[in-house]
Amino acid sequence: MIALITNAFLSIVQAAIPASAVVVLAATGAMVNEKVGVLNLGQEGLIGIGAVFTVLAVQVWEIESPWLCLLVGMSAAAVAGTLFAIATVVVRANQVLVGLALTLGGIGLSNQLGTNRNGTPITVVFADLDPAGAFSGNQITEAFFQHDPLAYIAYVFLPLVLWFLFYRTRHGLDLRAVGESPATADATGTPVLTFRMLYTILGCAISGAAGCYMILAFTPTWSQDIARGRGWVALAVVILAAWRPFYVVLGALLYGAMISLDQTTQARNWDLPFLEAKDVSFALAMLPYLVTLIAILVPAGLARIGKRKSARDAPGGLAVPYFREER
Amino acid sequence: MIAGVRLARRLEVDPRRQNITRLLGAAAGLLLAGLLLLLIGRSPFTILSDSIEAIWSKRGVENVLRQAVPIVMCALGVALSLRMRVWNIGSDGQFLFGAFCALGISINVDAPDPVLLVLMAVAGALGGALWILVPALARAYWGVNEIITTLLLNFVALELIKWASLGFWRDTKSQVTKSTVLVEATLPRMWGFERLSIAVLVPVVITIVLFLVFRATTVGYEIDMIGGNARAARFAGVNVPRRIVTVMLITGSIAGLAGMLQLTGVPGSQAMGEGFSSNFGLSGFIVAALAGAAFAGVPIAGLFIAAMFYAGLVLQTKGLSVYIVLAIYAVVLIGVAIGEVAARYDLVRPRPHHVDVPPSAPAALTPTGPTP
Numbered sequence: 207m208i209a210l211i212t213n214a215f216l217s218i219v220q221a222a223i224p225a226s227a228v229v230v231l232a233a234t235g236a237m238v239n240e241k242v243g244v245l246n247l248g249q250e251g252l253i254g255i256g257a258v259f260t261v262l263a264v265q266v267w268e269i270e271s272p273w274l275c276l277l278v279g280m281s282a283a284a285v286a287g288t289l290f291a292i293a294t295v296v297v298r299a300n301q302v303l304v305g306l307a308l309t310l311g312g313i314g315l316s317n318q319l320g321t322n323r324n325g326t327p328i329t330v331v332f333a334d335l336d337p338a339g340a341f342s343g344n345q346i347t348e349a350f351f352q353h354d355p356l357a358y359i360a361y362v363f364l365p366l367v368l369w370f371l372f373y374r375t376r377h378g379l380d381l382r383a384v385g386e387s388p389a390t391a392d393a394t395g396t397p398v399l400t401f402r403m404l405y406t407i408l409g410c411a412i413s414g415a416a417g418c419y420m421i422l423a424f425t426p427t428w429s430q431d432i433a434r435g436r437g438w439v440a441l442a443v444v445i446l447a448a449w450r451p452f453y454v455v456l457g458a459l460l461y462g463a464m465i466s467l468d469q470t471t472q473a474r475n476w477d478l479p480f481l482e483a484k485d486v487s488f489a490l491a492m493l494p495y496l497v498t499l500i501a502i503l504v505p506a507g508l509a510r511i512g513k514r515k516s517a518r519d520a521p522g523g524l525a526v527p528y529f530r531e532e533r
Numbered sequence: 534m535i536a537g538v539r540l541a542r543r544l545e546v547d548p549r550r551q552n553i554t555r556l557l558g559a560a561a562g563l564l565l566a567g568l569l570l571l572l573i574g575r576s577p578f579t580i581l582s583d584s585i586e587a588i589w590s591k592r593g594v595e596n597v598l599r600q601a602v603p604i605v606m607c608a609l610g611v612a613l614s615l616r617m618r619v620w621n622i623g624s625d626g627q628f629l630f631g632a633f634c635a636l637g638i639s640i641n642v643d644a645p646d647p648v649l650l651v652l653m654a655v656a657g658a659l660g661g662a663l664w665i666l667v668p669a670l671a672r673a674y675w676g677v678n679e680i681i682t683t684l685l686l687n688f689v690a691l692e693l694i695k696w697a698s699l700g701f702w703r704d705t706k707s708q709v710t711k712s713t714v715l716v717e718a719t720l721p722r723m724w725g726f727e728r729l730s731i732a733v734l735v736p737v738v739i740t741i742v743l744f745l746v747f748r749a750t751t752v753g754y755e756i757d758m759i760g761g762n763a764r765a766a767r768f769a770g771v772n773v774p775r776r777i778v779t780v781m782l783i784t785g786s787i788a789g790l791a792g793m794l795q796l797t798g799v800p801g802s803q804a805m806g807e808g809f810s811s812n813f814g815l816s817g818f819i820v821a822a823l824a825g826a827a828f829a830g831v832p833i834a835g836l837f838i839a840a841m842f843y844a845g846l847v848l849q850t851k852g853l854s855v856y857i858v859l860a861i862y863a864v865v866l867i868g869v870a871i872g873e874v875a876a877r878y879d880l881v882r883p884r885p886h887h888v889d890v891p892p893s894a895p896a897a898l899t900p901t902g903p904t905p
Binding site for chain 1: 542620622667671674675676677678680681682684685686688689692693695696699700701815818819822854856857858859860861862863864866867869870871873874
């Protein structure tokens with residue numbers, strides 16, 4: 207019995223790490239946007255754009271290095287992000303509307319470009335890290351550590367760099383000020399629009415990397431509507447992670463664990479006393495979204511009941527365009 | 534800037550002016566979409582003439598009206614909550630769960646058709662309201678952003694419908710069907726039409742009611758006040774959280790009722806399967822944005838988007854994909870968003886610096902523009 211549970215747990219871990227990495231990357235990108243006060247609802251579109259251009263890089267331009275393919279996908283997302291940034295930061299159009307347009311346009315563009323590529327295999331993929339065979343052979347290290355390098359970047363390197371940038375540098379202080387109170391930042395001489403432009407585009411490129419990850423590591427094949435709600439989950443993860451880099455990783459893992467719980471029970475044909483195996487799978491498919499929702503609601507509710515000023519609040523200037531004249 | 538003209542920002546925005554710039558923005562978006570089509574080697578003129586040809590027939594008009602019913606209903610709900618600056622992006626979930634509840638009534642209740650239809654409509658509206666209840670309470674009392682919560686519930690609803698159509702309510706008469714059993718009762722046909730039910734009247738009635746409520750009652754005024762400045766509304770004695778919950782529940786029930794109407798009023802979709810809602814909620818959101826949350830504008834914008842949607846479906850047979858229609862939506866939406874901001878600017882010539890200006894220099898050219 208214990209062996210069975212350990213086994214199931216390890217297979218959930220093994221599947222959850224790559225499944226969550228997609229959400230980690232998208233949520234990190236969204237968080238970078240939101241840190242400077244730009245709400246980007248276009249995550250689904252950015253994932254699609256990143257993914258489809260990676261597919262094109264592999265299949266049409268025949269690039270053989272996965273790192274270069276990643277660069278192509280991220281650049282495409284950065285171009286889309288530049289358009290988004292011009293509309294929201296420079297022209298100061300409503301961020302919700304333009305973000306939804308980015309989602310629609312990204313889904314439309316990526317599905318159009320990927321129309322005849324459904325199910326075609328991708329030959330260029332990231333190999334799993336296994337230095338000197340240290341990870342393979344042992345079930346535990348295989349589940350926890352034998353993953354591709356991009357997952358390491360998403361889980362360790364990127365959060366570390368962003369945490370240091372946000373909380374340990376002067377530049378990061380300015381950056382957070384731009385998100386919390388652009389008027390104050392402006393008064394201290396921080397170029398608000400430059401910061402917003404720069405970090406919006408950077409965030410979009412990171413979100414695009416989530417799409418690249420799907421192709422180059424997670425599921426090496428193109429399928430229409432590739433994001434399938436992961437972008438929206440990523441936006442929810444940013445909220446439940448309270449806009450902090452390492453919490454984003456934990457939040458995304460929660461989602462990934464739910465997804466792989468579904469897969470594991472499906473593979474093992476488990477049933478519950480009141481549900482047949484086939485119904486368990488249907489019910490579990492709802493779980494990732496429900497758990498994410500509850501994970502947002504519970505802390506917010508507890509904070510309200512405790513009547514304390516929450517440290518989990520969104521950046522003060524989020525989704526508010528900045529006009530110097532209206533300071 | 535160009536030829537000495539520069540942009541000056543207005544402090545107050547005239548809504549009529551904003552309507553014009555919004556439409557101009559949408560038109561510019563369509564124009565840009567046409568250019569993009571040219572770029573990928575499709576003639577926008579052929580597409581336009583094919584679309585008009587497809588729509589301009591009795592069958593075409595009926596189909597557009599049919600598509601418009603769920604889109605306009607969802608848009609009315611979204612527009613209602615937008616008046617309070619509440620973004621309900623979960624119309625699709627409310628639409629689906631409304632239809633789900635109506636179907637549940639049809640399966641479990643044995644009653645004569647008219648009674649059954651009334652019960653189903655009530656169930657649909659209640660179901661839609663139930664689906665938005667948690668986001669509404671969380672937004673009103675805990676300040677939780679409603680965009681994400683309503684959206685996450687869309688996916689839950691989608692999975693629920695999948696479960697119903699492949700699991701507990703699946704039509705078992707044939708092995709291949711991937712949808713639920715058919716509803717027991719359908720709405721009567723609209724007089725003079727072949728494929729249109731009386732469902733088409735419902736959005737018209739709701740539009741008129743909402744328009745009148747906001748034109749003539751305190752409730753409507755209070756909701757607009759919350760949208761203008763929630764703090765000021767609170768000081769004026771409005772119970773803001775309660776109003777937010779009420780309005781969001783009504784929003785959800787309109788979308789839920791739309792789901793029931795789709796289920797009982799459209800031949801061919803009297804059962805629920807995976808494709809039951811073709812993004813009606815999302816289209817509704819675009820319509821509400823296009824209309825600037827003005828109720829009178831919603832049906833017009835809704836017909837426009839429904840026509841585009843239907844043209845997209847027809848043109849699929851001519852090799853144009855629905856994805857291009859999505860991309861066109863996107864460009865139009867950006868046009869609307871930019872048009873909305875454009876209304877806040879005036880193009881002005883800067884005040885001349887020299888003293889030797891002819892005395893006839895018109896006062897209207899001063900940078901600030903007319904102040905209302």
